[in-house]
Amino acid sequence: MSDFAFLSGNEAIAYGVKLSRPHVIAAYPITPQTKAVEKLSSFVQDGELDCKYMHVESEHSAMACSIGSSSVGARTFTATSSQGLLYMSECLPYASGARLPIVMMNANRSIATPWNIYGDQMDSMHVINSGWIQLYVEDAQEALDMVIQSFKLAENHNILTPVMINVDGFVLTHTYEKVEIPLQEEVDNFLPEIQASPHLMSDDNKTSMCISAGNQHYMGFKVKQHRDMFKVFDELKQIDNDFHKAFGRNYGSAVEGYQFEDAEALLITTGSVTGTVRVVVDEMRAEGKKVGVVKLRLLRPFPAGDLVSKISGAKAVGVLDKNISFGYEGTVFTNVNSALFQKGASLKTINFIGGLGGKDITKGNIRQMFQTLQSGEGETVQYSNMGCTL
Amino acid sequence: MSTNTKLNARKLDSTENFYGHKACGGCGESLALRLALKVLGDEAYLSLPAGCMAAVSFIYPNMAFKNNAIITPFASTAAVTTGIAAGLEALGKKKPLSVGFAGDGGTADIGIQSLSGAIDRGEKFIYICTDNEAYMNTGIQKSGLTPFGAATTTTPSGKVIHGNINEKKNMFEIVAAHGIEYAATASVGYLEDFINKVQKAKDCAGPSYIHVYSPCPTGWGHGSEITVDLGKEVVDTGLWYLAEFEKGEFSLNLKPKDFKPVKDHLMRQNRFRHINDEEIKMIETTRDAKWAKMLKNWNI
Amino acid sequence: MKEFKMSPKPMWNSLGDIPMGSSCPSFHITDINAGWRVFKPVVDLEKCIGCYRCYFVCPDGAIHMSDDKKADVDYSFCKGCGICAHECKPKAISMIKEEK
Numbered sequence: 001m002s003d004f005a006f007l008s009g010n011e012a013i014a015y016g017v018k019l020s021r022p023h024v025i026a027a028y029p030i031t032p033q034t035k036a037v038e039k040l041s042s043f044v045q046d047g048e049l050d051c052k053y054m055h056v057e058s059e060h061s062a063m064a065c066s067i068g069s070s071s072v073g074a075r076t077f078t079a080t081s082s083q084g085l086l087y088m089s090e091c092l093p094y095a096s097g098a099r100l101p102i103v104m105m106n107a108n109r110s111i112a113t114p115w116n117i118y119g120d121q122m123d124s125m126h127v128i129n130s131g132w133i134q135l136y137v138e139d140a141q142e143a144l145d146m147v148i149q150s151f152k153l154a155e156n157h158n159i160l161t162p163v164m165i166n167v168d169g170f171v172l173t174h175t176y177e178k179v180e181i182p183l184q185e186e187v188d189n190f191l192p193e194i195q196a197s198p199h200l201m202s203d204d205n206k207t208s209m210c211i212s213a214g215n216q217h218y219m220g221f222k223v224k225q226h227r228d229m230f231k232v233f234d235e236l237k238q239i240d241n242d243f244h245k246a247f248g249r250n251y252g253s254a255v256e257g258y259q260f261e262d263a264e265a266l267l268i269t270t271g272s273v274t275g276t277v278r279v280v281v282d283e284m285r286a287e288g289k290k291v292g293v294v295k296l297r298l299l300r301p302f303p304a305g306d307l308v309s310k311i312s313g314a315k316a317v318g319v320l321d322k323n324i325s326f327g328y329e330g331t332v333f334t335n336v337n338s339a340l341f342q343k344g345a346s347l348k349t350i351n352f353i354g355g356l357g358g359k360d361i362t363k364g365n366i367r368q369m370f371q372t373l374q375s376g377e378g379e380t381v382q383y384s385n386m387g388c389t390l
Numbered sequence: 391m392s393t394n395t396k397l398n399a400r401k402l403d404s405t406e407n408f409y410g411h412k413a414c415g416g417c418g419e420s421l422a423l424r425l426a427l428k429v430l431g432d433e434a435y436l437s438l439p440a441g442c443m444a445a446v447s448f449i450y451p452n453m454a455f456k457n458n459a460i461i462t463p464f465a466s467t468a469a470v471t472t473g474i475a476a477g478l479e480a481l482g483k484k485k486p487l488s489v490g491f492a493g494d495g496g497t498a499d500i501g502i503q504s505l506s507g508a509i510d511r512g513e514k515f516i517y518i519c520t521d522n523e524a525y526m527n528t529g530i531q532k533s534g535l536t537p538f539g540a541a542t543t544t545t546p547s548g549k550v551i552h553g554n555i556n557e558k559k560n561m562f563e564i565v566a567a568h569g570i571e572y573a574a575t576a577s578v579g580y581l582e583d584f585i586n587k588v589q590k591a592k593d594c595a596g597p598s599y600i601h602v603y604s605p606c607p608t609g610w611g612h613g614s615e616i617t618v619d620l621g622k623e624v625v626d627t628g629l630w631y632l633a634e635f636e637k638g639e640f641s642l643n644l645k646p647k648d649f650k651p652v653k654d655h656l657m658r659q660n661r662f663r664h665i666n667d668e669e670i671k672m673i674e675t676t677r678d679a680k681w682a683k684m685l686k687n688w689n690i
Numbered sequence: 691m692k693e694f695k696m697s698p699k700p701m702w703n704s705l706g707d708i709p710m711g712s713s714c715p716s717f718h719i720t721d722i723n724a725g726w727r728v729f730k731p732v733v734d735l736e737k738c739i740g741c742y743r744c745y746f747v748c749p750d751g752a753i754h755m756s757d758d759k760k761a762d763v764d765y766s767f768c769k770g771c772g773i774c775a776h777e778c779k780p781k782a783i784s785m786i787k788e789e790k
Binding site (some may be wrong): 023024026051054055056057058060061063064066067068069070071072073074076089090094171201202203207208209210211212213215217263 | 409432433435437444445447448449450451453456457458459460461462463465466469470472473474475476477478479480481483488503504507508511598603672
């Protein structure tokens with residue numbers, strides 16, 4: 001029997017990591033990720049987790065140490081947030097280019113300036129082109145489960161790509177929920193020991209890594225990396241199915257819809273805000289309004305086909321972005337519009353930018369978004385709950 | 391010389407672990423690297439930041455190291471080196487040998503934070519700084535280890551400012567101040583001393599650091615045949631010194647009876663050709679002050 | 691002494707031929723450096739005393755000591771820097787201009 005516990009998102013991540021038995025953890029503290037690394041440190045100091053915990057002096061070194069340990073085949077975890085993610089950002093394409101199966105938790109937080117410690121997704125959007133798989137989770141249970149799934153995904157020899165699990169700062173990292181903690185034995189069966197890929201360094205197979213490639217070869221390396229990323233959709237689906245068999249829970253594909261099949265107005269979300277949207281959908285459905293929500297679990301690789309198949313029947317689609325690509329619009333919005341255009345689907349889309357720096361996205365705000373979608377009125381890019389006029 | 395000289399050219403492993411690299415002819419860094427690898431052996435895992443030694447050794451498809459080797463982000467030599475050691479150890483390897491090699495910029499400027507953090511963690515790794523006193527790979531720009539007076543492409547000998555006006559950062563003592571298990575200075579002009587220091591570092595249980603003076607014919611503007619000669623002369627002029635830090639104590643390995651003339655030494659390098667007698671005097675004064683301190687406080 | 695065979699240059703016909711990650715087997719040497727030389731070191735075996743100095747100071751490891759303890763230059767990889775000749779005490783090594 002598995003255990004139940006009342007855990008914050010940070011603690012759920014720590015339990016997921018512990019159950020995954022990493023060889024090395026290298027991390028530097030940053031709000032709101034701290035509880036995750038504190039909990040992991042306690043596991044190590046108490047002898048509950050047998051792993052090398054590296055107390056690094058910066059996020060840049062957290063990722064560089066992770067690159068080192070992963071490059072010899074050690075299962076490696078790190079966690080960061082916000083400025084820390086940006087500080088290590090030089091090392092992110094390094095790890096993905098070297099095809100290192102590192103798993104990282106990113107506690108989604110705003111970017112200075114102004115300084116702000118609360119949640120939005122400006123940090124992860126900043127590194128969306130880093131070659132990492134980007135997962136966004138909705139609650140603490142999904143956070144725990146996705147750590148286990150992510151190691152399995154990253155270490156798959158068809159994938160060999162690092163995974164960033166995005167957990168909304170404070171809203172998820174610091175709120176407590178009832179979480180089911182799987183048994184170690186069951187996780188061991190589901191996630192066996194890492195099988196080091198032959199492209200890594202080892203005593204038997206001496207390798208030169210992170211090499212340089214001139215203009216004749218560089219592009220080939222990068223296109224291979226890019227094309228391999230699309231294999232994530234099928235592998236993740238398989239892993240999720242296996243996870244369901246082992247633990248009785250699953251999360252569906254890269255795109256999860258709720259009340260979407262017959263919806264006229266759909267809202268596309270990522271992460272924790274989805275929970276609030278579900279509640280509003282239920283309320284509005286009870287009023288006879290055909291609304292629904294589609295949650296993107298993956299932003300990289302971007303599940304364009306899966307997404308369009310779930311939204312193309314709607315009359316209007318809103319994209320809730322907790323980020324701005326300055327001088328344009330929300331990043332998810334750009335991706336959604338591109339997917340629709342590529343697949344030949346033509347429908348009204350509106351971008352709702354909200355939640356920056358921890359700004360509330362209330363049920364009322366969401367209801368208003370659905371009303372806007374149903375009326376089809378207003379600017380293409382709108383700002384939710386601004387509290388003042390433009 | 392180091393009192394416990396054990397290794398010499400004859401006793402070194404005759405196999406080459408670093409071959410076919412594309413370093414300039416007469417490169418001091420590549421010589422230090424080649425000999426260090428003879429001591430360390432092909433089982434050592436090597437981390438090198440993006441710099442000359444990485445640029446000349448990993449150009450796909452031509453790989454010059456026999457060892458496992460990785461290019462690290464520029465700032466991250468020590469972090470990757472210790473990450474490799476941690477990974478290997480966690481995978482059950484007994485006493486893994488993980489070695490970082492970085493130049494002066496990669497060590498004293500952009501890499502100093504990760505080096506400090508790695509030494510502070512106290513786990514076994516070796517760090518060898520091959521110091522050629524400027525950013526050579528990008529075209530001879532000033533680093534924190536460029537000496538006073540030297541012309542670089544960012545400290546040219548201008549009409550108003552005459553080359554580099556800063557003193558060389560003292561990496562050896564900065565590293566020693568961490569309470570590191572073993573640190574040493576060396577020069578490619580005293581190669582037996584150097585390889586024995588590498589052996590000592592290899593035998594350490596904790597972190598160790600060797601700072602090896604490595605002339606660069608391209609960057610310094612000297613004949614490729616005098617790299618080793620200059621590496622010896624710099625010690626004989628007192629402008630560089632062979633020293634060790636062990637068990638919390640500094641010691642000098644070599645005390646020249648009389649210093650060889652500084653001017654003759656500097657004039658063999660294009661980077662110093664512009665300096666005047668007054669500036670040479672300043673260099674000598676700084677040298678003498680340093681030696682006075684070392685002779686007073688360090689073991690000989 | 692060098693201990694490798696020259697490796698062939700890889701041919702890529704499809705993405706499948708491209709190495710995983712940015713990795714390559716170590717000691718994968720595909721090119722020689724002989725073309726770099728302007729002067730070549732020539733050892734006078736009569737004068738060579740087998741002191742190992744040239745072998746010790748060569749940045750390219752391109753000199754090894756033969757079975758009869760004489761300096762032997764690997765001209766495929768010698769770049770002609772001249773350190774060996776400069777450091778040779780018995781002056782057994784001369785730098786001779788390459789003829790192209």
